[in-house]
Every structure is written in structure tokens, then in C-alpha cells.
Amino acid sequence: MKEYRVLEIKQSVFEDNNKQADLLRQKLKEEKIFLLNLMSSPGAGKTTTLTRTIELLKDKLRIGVMEADIDSDVDAAAIAKTGAKVIQLHTGGMCHLDADMTKQGLEGLGTEGVDLAILENVGNLVCPAEFDTGSVKNAMILSVPEGDDKPLKYPLMFSICDVLLINKIDVMPYFDFDLQVCIERARKLNPDIRVIPVCAKTGEGIADFADWLCDETKKWQA
Amino acid sequence: MHELGVVMEVARVVEEFARENDVEEVDTIVLQVGELSSMIPKYIYDVYPAAVDGTMLEKTKLDIEIIPGNGQCVGCKTVFNILENHTACPNCQSTQFELLSGREFYIKEIVCY
Numbered sequence: 346m347k348e349y350r351v352l353e354i355k356q357s358v359f360e361d362n363n364k365q366a367d368l369l370r371q372k373l374k375e376e377k378i379f380l381l382n383l384m385s386s387p388g389a390g391k392t393t394t395l396t397r398t399i400e401l402l403k404d405k406l407r408i409g410v411m412e413a414d415i416d417s418d419v420d421a422a423a424i425a426k427t428g429a430k431v432i433q434l435h436t437g438g439m440c441h442l443d444a445d446m447t448k449q450g451l452e453g454l455g456t457e458g459v460d461l462a463i464l465e466n467v468g469n470l471v472c473p474a475e476f477d478t479g480s481v482k483n484a485m486i487l488s489v490p491e492g493d494d495k496p497l498k499y500p501l502m503f504s505i506c507d508v509l510l511i512n513k514i515d516v517m518p519y520f521d522f523d524l525q526v527c528i529e530r531a532r533k534l535n536p537d538i539r540v541i542p543v544c545a546k547t548g549e550g551i552a553d554f555a556d557w558l559c560d561e562t563k564k565w566q567a
Numbered sequence: 568m569h570e571l572g573v574v575m576e577v578a579r580v581v582e583e584f585a586r587e588n589d590v591e592e593v594d595t596i597v598l599q600v601g602e603l604s605s606m607i608p609k610y611i612y613d614v615y616p617a618a619v620d621g622t623m624l625e626k627t628k629l630d631i632e633i634i635p636g637n638g639q640c641v642g643c644k645t646v647f648n649i650l651e652n653h654t655a656c657p658n659c660q661s662t663q664f665e666l667l668s669g670r671e672f673y674i675k676e677i678v679c680y
Contacts, residue, residue, distance in 0.1 A: 348680070349594060349678055349679065349680050350678075350679060350680075351676050351677070351678050351679075352584070352588060352590070352676060352677050352679060353675070353676045354580070354581070354584055354674045354675065354676055354677060355673060355674070355675060355676070356580060356673065356674050357671065357672060357673050358573060358576055358577055358580065358672050358673070358674060359672055361576065361580065362576075438571075439569075439571075439572050440569050441569070443572075471569075471605060472569045472605060475605050
């Protein structure tokens with residue numbers, strides 16, 4: 346009988362990702378690039394919100410966008426119309442991006458001269474919340490048709506975000522969505538979360554988000 | 568597909584560890600998975616053969632230990648299982664608690680020759 350031994354490893358599998366994320370943030374700081382990680386469920390309006398935001402910011406900041414999806418390049422095509430630099434990342438079935446994939450994405454995008462890089466994460470409220478991408482700030486979009494109970498169902502996502510955009514407020518009268526209740530539920534998980542109600546279709550509220558993004562980018566670069 | 572990417576990372580870490588420690592054959596990998604982590608043990612077992620396919624761990628067994636999701640009530644300091652008690656303290660019913668454990672995902676150890 347072969348002699349066997351037990352070797353203790355005791356390593357968190359996420360630890361490696363956290364380390365890589367910190368390294369990436371450090372590099373972004375040195376290069377004065379602000380990275381925003383934008384998350385939401387599929388169809389909440391990430392791409393439409395982004396195109397609106399880019400329209401307001403394109404004369405103030407040089408913007409690059411990474412579109413992460415399992416397949417297709419429809420989102421990248423939509424962003425390209427705004428004139429912003431864009432790259433489509435295919436995750437090959439993976440439901441989230443980690444720090445290493447984000448770093449590769451930034452390299453593929455080419456960040457020279459970019460002030461603001463935006464990562465449009467895979468549409469999913471679960472997994473992307475678990476993995477630090479190396480972003481400076483996290484933002485999420487919750488759209489009215491999804492319901493005001495989402496902070497209860499996906500608490501981690503609401504806990505890790507700096508900004509919560511509540512999109513499609515124009516259709517509020519047709520849904521049982523209580524804005525105040527939703528904000529209270531989100532603040533219970535994350536007292537500092539900034540909530541911005543928007544309608545990406547009409548552009549309502551987008552200026553507030555664009556201002557926040559511009560301020561945060563300037564702060565990061567200072 | 569969440570588990571596959573992470574389990575492939577586990578295989579990568581263990582292979583590296585085995586190489587560094589002159590381990591020829593790994594018999595078993597022991598993982599510790601928190602009840603509140605996003606990793607589901609059943610799915611880890613399911614994707615494991617695919618994750619180790621073609622690596623030195625191809626014949627390695629997998630063992631998973633579950634770490635309970637425990638919290639301590641901010642008010643009365645009772646320690647309780649968060650899932651069993653539906654996030655409310657069984658003593659004072661408060662839902663304000665500090666997380667003690669349950670979100671871990673560790674490679675605990677390897678059994679090897």
C-alpha cells in the first residue's frame with residue numbers, strides 16, 4: 346500500500362481574483378483611467394443607458410467601452426454609433442467577468458488616452474456580484490418591470506454597488522413598482538448607495554448619472 | 568456555468584501547488600464551501616470531471632466540506648444559522664446580524680502520494 350500524506354493548502358479560490366483585481370486598480374490609478382463596472386439583469390437597459398450617457402460625456406472625457414456577452418456583437422455595434430471606442434468580449438458561456446478577463450479586455454480595447462473605461466458586464470444579478478473586476482466603482486441598473494423586490498432577492502449585488510440606476514421610470518404607472526419601497530430595501534443593504542431614477546429612452550435623469558461619473562473620474566485622476 | 572470557471576481555477580491552483588511541492592499523484596482534493604457562497608456542491612461535483620480533463624488531476628477524487636452560514640445578532644449577540652432561521656435572530660427576531668461564516672470557497676487540502 347502506498348504511503349499517503351495530507352498537504353494543507355487553505356487557499357481561498359477567490360483570493361487570487363481579489364489580488365489580481367487590486368493589482369489592476371493600482372495600474373489604472375497610475376495610468377489615470379477610471380473603470381466603471383456596470384451590471385444588471387438582461388434587458389434592464391445597460392446599452393441604451395450607456396449610449397445616452399456617452400452622448401452627454403463625449404466632449405468632456407475620452408471614453409472606451411467593453412461589452413461582455415456570451416455571444417453576439419449587437420451591443421458593441423450600438424455603442425460604436427456613439428463614436429466611443431468599443432470592444433466586444435465573448436465570455437464563451439461564462440456568466441461573469443473576473444479581473445483577469447477585464448485586464449485582457451482593457452488591453453484589447455487599448456486604453457491609451459482613455460479617461461473613462463466602462464465594462465458592461467454580462468446581464469446577470471448573481472455571479473458578477475461575486476467577482477471583483479478591478480473596477481474603481483460599481484453601478485447597477487434595475488428596471489421598473491423587474492419589480493421593487495429585487496434587493497430582497499439579490500442582496501449581494503445591491504450591497505456592492507456604489508450607484509443604483511432605476512431605469513424605465515416612464516412605465517411606472519403600468520407596474521406595481523414602489524420607488525420608495527425599492528430605495529428603502531436597497532439602503533437597508535447598503536446605506537451609502539446613490540439612487541438615480543432614470544429613463545434611458547427619453548434621457549430623463551441620465552444627466553445626474555453622467556455628472557456623477559464625470560466627478561468620480563476627475564477625482565480618480567487627481 | 569458559474570461553477571466550471573471556478574473549478575478550473577481550483578485545478579490550476581492545485582496543479583501549481585503539486586508541482587511546487589513535488590507531489591506526483593493527487594488522490595483527493597478537499598474543498599470547503601460556505602452555505603451562502605454562490606457555489607453549489609452538486610454542480611461542483613458535476614463540472615469537476617470536465618475541469619480536470621487532460622490535467623494531472625484526471626483521476627483525482629473530489630471531497631467537499633460544507634461550512635454553515637452563521638451570523639451573530641447585532642442586538643442580543645445570539646449566534647444562529649442564517650438559512651435555517653430565514654435571516655432573523657431566533658432569540659429576538661432582529662434581522663440585523665453580522666456575518667460570521669458561510670461565504671467561503673476554500674481549497675482546504677490535498678491527499679497525495
